[in-house]
């Protein structure tokens with residue numbers, strides 16, 4: 001049950017989901033059902049998958065920066081607490097290590113900026129009333145939540161590529 005499931009191969013790097021990862025959506029669904037709001041729980045699970053999509057991109061950022069310096073990445077694995085990119089070795093020079101460490105958070109910065117510009121552009125092109133959105137539109141909340149989550153990933157997702 002706690003083995004890893006292969007999610008796919010991105011940029012030539014095997015990406016796996018660890019068995020324990022599924023405890024997370026399971027927990028969200030069970031607690032949602034217990035609270036009597038399964039619909040909201042499914043929304044949270046959808047957010048969870050979108051969030052972990054961003055985590056995968058974060059890890060790929062580390063992996064591609066590592067590849068640039070000739071360091072291969074064995075694989076990327078998703079755990080309930082986050083993702084880990086297993087680099088085959090440490091880069092030779094300290095500045096390379098810094099670039100690899102920063103490449104992950106940089107991806108989240110780009111995603112957050114993209115979501116922000118998208119939201120802004122959407123707000124300009126389609127005023128809320130015109131688009132028929134209420135102040136508490138769930139899709140809008142989803143994007144805001146994902147944007148916030150990416151800022152958190154950028155600031156706090158540390159040590160996930162085996163670098164300090």
Ligand SMILES: [Zn+2]
Nearest residue numbers: 104157160161
């Ligand atoms: Zn990272």
